[in-house]
């Protein structure tokens with residue numbers, strides 16, 4: 001009788017150990033590995049760098065002022081990223097003419113838009 005109870009106790013404690021290990025394995029499987037996390041962070045950093053603009057040149061900065069002061073007169077100031085590069089190539093030259101900017105100013109505005117497009 002006594003030994004039977006002891007065996008039962010042993011069995012129960014073994015079961016507990018088994019459950020503990022199973023739980024541990026489960027959690028380990030769910031946790032992303034450190035290497036994977038590092039890889040993920042690297043990817044995010046790459047995206048950040050690729051979408052970050054370099055500082056503007058003097059021409060680009062001058063173009064930004066001209067753009068801000070002249071391109072919002074007839075319509076809202078256009079958001080550069082809302083138009084494709086192809087669209088800008090078509091639209092910008094006539095808009096520069098409409099704004100009555102001279103050639104040097106036009107070149108600066110074009111440089112500014114290209115810079116903002118990441119070109």
Ligand code: HEC
Pocket residue numbers: 067070071072073074075078083087091092095096098099109
């Ligand atoms: C004298 C008024 C006038 C000025 C100044 C002007 N625009 Fe416009 N813009 C228009 C008109 C009118 C339209 C819509 C009709 C068209 O496309 O010609 C337009 C349309 C646009 C569009 C939309 C084109 C499309 O269909 O995708 C963009 C982008 C734009 N302008 C950019 C600019 C920029 C950049 C400047 C400054 C260099 C500028 N505009 C200055 C009159 C102006």
